[in-house]
Amino acid sequence: MSENERLARLETRTDEQERRLESIEQKLDRLLEFSAYGKSSIRVLLMVGSVLAALGAVFAWAWDKIN
Numbered sequence: 001m002s003e004n005e006r007l008a009r010l011e012t013r014t015d016e017q018e019r020r021l022e023s024i025e026q027k028l029d030r031l032l033e034f035s036a037y038g039k040s041s042i043r044v045l046l047m048v049g050s051v052l053a054a055l056g057a058v059f060a061w062a063w064d065k066i067n
Helices: 003-066
Strands: none
Touching: none
């Protein structure tokens, strides 16, 4: 095997590794993005739940005062 063939194999191998790393980085970016969505959706869910609980408490208080 000549030196040029070995060098060509190494370059091919390096190119394949770079493509795989780029693919992994893209997947990681998507996972981090979805993680951020999950965190914000939990916050929204908690805020909506808090508002509904407050409205329920006001309704119960008003119902108690009426009856």
